[in-house]
Amino acid sequence: EAGVTQFPSHSVIEKGQTVTLRCDPISGHDNLYWYRRVMGKEIKFLLHFVKESKQDESGMPNNRFLAERTGGTYSTLKVQPAELEDSGVYFCASSGGRTQYFGPGTRLLVL
Amino acid sequence: QKEVEQNSGPLSVPEGAIASLNCTYSDRGSQSFFWYRQYSGKSPELIMSIYSNGDKEDGRFTAQLNKASQYVSLLIRDSQPSDSATYLCAVNIKSSASKIIFGSGTRLSIRP
Numbered sequence: 001e002a003g004v005t006q007f008p009s010h011s012v013i014e015k016g017q018t019v020t021l022r023c024d025p026i027s028g029h030d031n032l033y034w035y036r037r038v039m040g041k042e043i044k045f046l047l048h049f050v051k052e053s054k055q056d057e058s059g060m061p062n063n064r065f066l067a068e069r070t071g072g073t074y075s076t077l078k079v080q081p082a083e084l085e086d087s088g089v090y091f092c093a094s095s096g097g098r099t100q101y102f103g104p105g106t107r108l109l110v111l
Numbered sequence: 112q113k114e115v116e117q118n119s120g121p122l123s124v125p126e127g128a129i130a131s132l133n134c135t136y137s138d139r140g141s142q143s144f145f146w147y148r149q150y151s152g153k154s155p156e157l158i159m160s161i162y163s164n165g166d167k168e169d170g171r172f173t174a175q176l177n178k179a180s181q182y183v184s185l186l187i188r189d190s191q192p193s194d195s196a197t198y199l200c201a202v203n204i205k206s207s208a209s210k211i212i213f214g215s216g217t218r219l220s221i222r223p
Contacts, residue, residue, distance in 0.1 A: 006212040036119065042115075043199070045210040056210055088201070091154060093211075098143050098162075099204065100211060 002026070004094050004103035012109045018080040021106045025074070025094030031055075032075050033069060033100060038088035049075060061086075082110045112137055117214035125221050128209030130187040134214055137181070143203035144176055145211065146185045148196045149202050155199055159185060191223045 004011050005024045025032045033044040047057040048067070051072035060067070062082070069075040079086055087110045093100040115136050124130040132146075143162050147155035159174040161183065163168045167174045173186040183202075187194055198213040 033215075035211075042215040043213040045212070048210055059210070099145070099157060099160055101157065102147075104154045 004038050004092055004101055006071065006090075006103040006106050008106060010107045010109075012111065013082055014111050015084055016081045018078065019079045020083055021079075021092075021108070021110060023075045023077070023092030023094075023103060025092070026096075026101060029094035029096045029101075030072070031095040031100075032069060033093040033095075034075070034077055035091040035093065035102075036055050037091065037105075038085070043091065045076075061079050079108075082108075084110050087094050113214070114138060114212045115200055116158065117200050119219045120218040121220050122151055122217055123220045123222055124190050126190060126192060126221055130131075130190045130194065130219055130221070131191075132185040132198050132200075132217050132219065134183045134208035135181055135184075136183070136200075136202045136212075137202055138202070139178075139181065141178075141181075141202045141204050144174070144183045144217060145201040145203070146172075146183075147199040147201060147213075149199055150196045158166055187219075192221050192223060195219060195221045 007022045032049040035043050037043045045059040049054045049069045066078045089105045091105045092103040112181045117134050146159040148158050149155045152193045161174040161176045175184045199214040199216045
């Protein structure tokens with residue numbers, strides 16, 4: 001069974017540009033989460049989808065971040081416009097219950 | 112006070128010995144507790160979950176939970192060089208699927 005996949009694995013963009021990250025959860029998992037780890041800090045929760053609905057978006061930093069999960073399958077996280085402090089590793093996780101399985105992450109560098 | 116606290120390490124343990132990793136959490140309503148292992152540049156990998164007080168054993172790993180003391184630990188027996196990684200303690204406040212609060216991780220180094 002395929003695990004959580006994320007695309008791209010790396011992204012380098014300039015400040016002010018737009019970047020869209022994609023996450024494909026494990027098939028059948030209704031719960032999808034986005035997390036972020038910035039340099040030297042712990043992994044922080046961003047938001048939680050149950051199917052296509054946002055269950056909890058309390059961790060979203062500001063309105064430059066937009067997450068969608070149309071159809072309740074894959075999810076996208078768009079950052080527009082990107083700022084320097086958005087650099088970090090963005091992880092996606094999915095679960096069918098209490099255990100969350102993490103994807104490999106997207107390493108974002110904003111210059 | 113951080114919601115989930117871990118000693119950042121590094122913790123150096125000789126091969127074959129027991130590695131003991133500790134974690135405390137602040138919310139008494141926490142229901143689910145996880146230990147993830149993360150190799151450098153890789154994603155967190157779940158190695159243990161525990162939901163009730165006491166010990167839970169899985170192979171060389173034992174998770175221990177004490178809700179009264181708000182303390183969770185991970186013991187690794189017969190430590191191997193391949194166990195060298197960062198170990199992340201994570202806590203889920205609600206009993207149902209919801210966000211996880213992570214500690215900053217403890218770097219473990221197993222010396223041959």
